[in-house]
Amino acid sequence: MTNIPLRQIRAVIAVCEEGSFTRAAERENATQSGISQHVAAIERTLGVQLFERSTGSVKPTPAGLRYYKRCVEAVGTLEHAAEEARSLAGEMTGDLRIGLMPTFTRAVLAPVLDDFVPRCPEVRLHIVEGYSGALTDMVLDGELDFAVVPAFEGTIGLKSRLLVRDREMMISGPRAGFKPLAAVRLSECAPLKIVVPGPDNIRRRNLDTYFQSHGVEVAAMLEMDAMIATLEFVARSDWVTILPSVISINDIGKAELIVNPITEPELHAEFVVIQPTRRTLSTQARMFLERFEREVAQIHERWELAIAGTKKAKLRA
Numbered sequence: 001m002t003n004i005p006l007r008q009i010r011a012v013i014a015v016c017e018e019g020s021f022t023r024a025a026e027r028e029n030a031t032q033s034g035i036s037q038h039v040a041a042i043e044r045t046l047g048v049q050l051f052e053r054s055t056g057s058v059k060p061t062p063a064g065l066r067y068y069k070r071c072v073e074a075v076g077t078l079e080h081a082a083e084e085a086r087s088l089a090g091e092m093t094g095d096l097r098i099g100l101m102p103t104f105t106r107a108v109l110a111p112v113l114d115d116f117v118p119r120c121p122e123v124r125l126h127i128v129e130g131y132s133g134a135l136t137d138m139v140l141d142g143e144l145d146f147a148v149v150p151a152f153e154g155t156i157g158l159k160s161r162l163l164v165r166d167r168e169m170m171i172s173g174p175r176a177g178f179k180p181l182a183a184v185r186l187s188e189c190a191p192l193k194i195v196v197p198g199p200d201n202i203r204r205r206n207l208d209t210y211f212q213s214h215g216v217e218v219a220a221m222l223e224m225d226a227m228i229a230t231l232e233f234v235a236r237s238d239w240v241t242i243l244p245s246v247i248s249i250n251d252i253g254k255a256e257l258i259v260n261p262i263t264e265p266e267l268h269a270e271f272v273v274i275q276p277t278r279r280t281l282s283t284q285a286r287m288f289l290e291r292f293e294r295e296v297a298q299i300h301e302r303w304e305l306a307i308a309g310t311k312k313a314k315l316r317a
Contacts, residue, residue, distance in 0.1 A: 004045060011030070013068060021036055051064050076278065079280040095126060099130060099146070101271075104292075105127075106247045112295050116291055120287065139274050145285050149271065150202040164270070166271065167261065169248055172241075173234050173257065173258065176237075183262075186262060193218075193219050193238060194241060196223060196224075203269055273289060
């Protein structure tokens with residue numbers, strides 16, 4: 001059995017994820033030559049080339065990519081063992097750094113914090129609100145323990161799992177003339193004046209596809225990656241926007257914003273939890289996510305009751 005030092009294994013992981021010996025060295029607080037030597041030592045030990053080196057870039061070979069995946073699994077197992085030991089010792093301290101989109105900070109976050117903070121008073125919470133691109137970069141750079149973002153294609157250095165599949169809603173102000181909670185078929189609406197995310201936003205691509213596939217007419221489109229401003233603008237105008245249901249649960253029964261479920265067909269958005277491949281989630285991170293998922297499930301239950309109540313009222317009328 002060949003014993004390969006952990007520092008050499010971490011060097012391979014860093015180079016594979018960073019695509020550069022220089023950036024890998026910065027991440028590992030090492031020198032570039034040191035990282036190169038660690039990788040070369042493993043290649044000699046295994047008798048196989050792990051990376052294709054060229055000017056300005058480093059790419060894993062098929063053997064290197066497979067070795068990287070096994071190394072990540074091994075390092076993750078070690079970190080998980082350490083986390084289990086700390087958990088059994090009753091430790092619930094340290095920093096927890098979380099990235100959330102405005103989709104979740106508006107209605108989901110507060111009740112989760114109301115429960116989590118008293119249970120984990122020694123945990124130092126750092127919550128960053130941002131959009132998917134920025135949050136993904138922060139997770140890759142190790143600045144966040146995890147983030148919740150729209151589902152996307154896999155990236156080296158990240159692992160993800162589905163958190164929630166959420167129904168999209170049309171949101172408007174009173175001037176737009178829609179009846180609260182009434183299901184709307186967008187293709188049957190007058191050409192919409194609609195606020196949408198910018199072209200780099202994953203949800204924007206889904207919206208564009210839906211509009212084109214289902215004959216939704218758009219009279220005017222305004223790109224805005226600013227959630228509060230979007231909601232305030234549609235509240236005082238005849239423009240509309242489309243957002244996941246979790247963000248608008250507290251608008252039920254209020255006059256400022258009108259929420260309408262989209263139907264025939266429904267439109268959904270999927271959100272995933274992403275974290276660095278090389279790390280395991282701490283006990284406090286898992287606790288936070290469990291409470292977070294329960295809150296989202298409760299919001300969905302409230303939506304089902306509200307929509308069902310509207311249907312019953314329509315039938316009685």
